[in-house]
Amino acid sequence: MSTPTIPKFQTAAVIASAGAPIEVRDDVPVKQLSELEPGQCLVKLHCTGVCHTDLHAALGDWPLKAKTPLIGGHEGVGEIVAIADNTVKSPVKVGDRVGIKWLANSCLDCEQCRKGREQNCPRAELSGFTVDGTFSHYVVSWVRHVTPIPANLESAAAASILCAGVTVYRAIKYSQTEAGDWIVLPGAGGGLGHLAIQYAKTRGLRVIAIDTGAEKKKLCEELGADVWIDFKESKDIVADVKRATGGEGAHSAVVTAVVPLPYTQALDYLRAGGTLMVVGLPGETTLTASIFFTVFKSIHIIGSYVGNRQDAVEAIEIASLGKVKCHYKTLPLSDLKGTYEDLQNGKIAGRVVIDYRLQ
Ligand code: 8ID
Numbered sequence: 001m002s003t004p005t006i007p008k009f010q011t012a013a014v015i016a017s018a019g020a021p022i023e024v025r026d027d028v029p030v031k032q033l034s035e036l037e038p039g040q041c042l043v044k045l046h047c048t049g050v051c052h053t054d055l056h057a058a059l060g061d062w063p064l065k066a067k068t069p070l071i072g073g074h075e076g077v078g079e080i081v082a083i084a085d086n087t088v089k090s091p092v093k094v095g096d097r098v099g100i101k102w103l104a105n106s107c108l109d110c111e112q113c114r115k116g117r118e119q120n121c122p123r124a125e126l127s128g129f130t131v132d133g134t135f136s137h138y139v140v141s142w143v144r145h146v147t148p149i150p151a152n153l154e155s156a157a158a159a160s161i162l163c164a165g166v167t168v169y170r171a172i173k174y175s176q177t178e179a180g181d182w183i184v185l186p187g188a189g190g191g192l193g194h195l196a197i198q199y200a201k202t203r204g205l206r207v208i209a210i211d212t213g214a215e216k217k218k219l220c221e222e223l224g225a226d227v228w229i230d231f232k233e234s235k236d237i238v239a240d241v242k243r244a245t246g247g248e249g250a251h252s253a254v255v256t257a258v259v260p261l262p263y264t265q266a267l268d269y270l271r272a273g274g275t276l277m278v279v280g281l282p283g284e285t286t287l288t289a290s291i292f293f294t295v296f297k298s299i300h301i302i303g304s305y306v307g308n309r310q311d312a313v314e315a316i317e318i319a320s321l322g323k324v325k326c327h328y329k330t331l332p333l334s335d336l337k338g339t340y341e342d343l344q345n346g347k348i349a350g351r352v353v354i355d356y357r358l359q
């Protein structure tokens with residue numbers, strides 16, 4: 001097969017240091033085939049979702065800091081244009097359409113990888129955090145970790161399944177819930193949350209969506225939320241959840257809000273035996289739980305971190321069946337700065353997907 005032509009330079013959104021402004025530059029080098037290490041591939045991107053994690057990485061507000069200078073982005077979809085020489089047993093080939101997720105690579109040999117917790121591999125590489133990500137026309141990734149995209153799933157529709165979708169799919173999978181149970185989703189109108197409503201529905205769960213504003217309310221209800229609570233209008237969220245669940249409280253909460261308060265509220269409205277899935281990552285904060293009531297109510301608190309390759313395949317498969325659809329608008333890369341501002345101000349219902357085919 002003839003190798004596609006790879007340009008020497010590309011346009012990319014670069015951040016020089018944590019908190020520095022985004023610079024969209026057109027002089028960023030593209031790694032050439034001869035520069036790829038065995039196991040790596042070069043992907044020409046069609047598009048990429050913008051996750052709130054990218055904003056945390058750009059601001060440097062987490063205890064762990066991203067590399068700098070940084071090209072963020074970890075919800076990319078595109079076509080493989082090169083695979084490194086001496087790559088053995090590649091599950092993908094040049095020309096395949098694949099997704100780039102947060103977990104760019106893991107060793108696949110350590111205890112964490114063997115147990116399926118590839119995201120906890122001590123040698124993990126993270127797209128748009130420890131290695132440059134998808135806010136560029138070309139990205140280097142790893143053949144063993146890219147996610148094949150089925151032909152019937154358009155690239156822009158697939159993009160945000162690769163982080164937002166995978167993350168909430170896995171969190172719900174481990175939420176210890178069964179069909180008919182109540183699950184609460186604080187952050188339901190955002191990127192992760194609006195996909196969580198749909199993955200919860202595929203499992204027959206009853207959904208209480210918590211977020212704010214008319215646009216997010218409409219979106220959550222259209223996606224199948226059974227109950228809507230506006231966190232800015234509610235006088236008592238714990239009482240509202242308890243009332244909606246017949247007084248006993250919810251079986252689980254998957255928190256994707258970017259502030260600590262919804263975590264404390266969740267511990268109060270979970271019924272005995274309930275499970276709190278910790279997903280949203282507000283800066284350098286702590287989770288405060290009553291030791292007495294955690295024991296007395298047999299509460300489970302579980303940290304849930306993206307997903308492994310299998311979670312990605314499963315989350316994508318459900319989207320390709322049309323059972324989960326990302327609600328997104330497409331914008332050019334030059335609008336990334338404005339998108340970060342909108343994310344910070346809670347103005348995005350669903351997701352923004354940067355489409356490189358727009359220019
Ligand atoms: O692996 C992980 N655990 C993982 C993976 C991907 C993303 C974690 N995250 C983290 C991100 O880093 C971020 O901290 O999940 C969080 C949510 O990411 P997102 O969905 O991409 O962000 P968003 O689109 O801004 O949605 C957040 C929603 O929370 C609402 C906002 O209105 C917004 O719709 N929200 C807030 I802020 N406060 C709320 C509250 N008190 C609230 N909703 C309910 N109650």
Ligand code: ZN
Pocket residue numbers: 051052053054074102163164
């Ligand atoms: Zn993400």
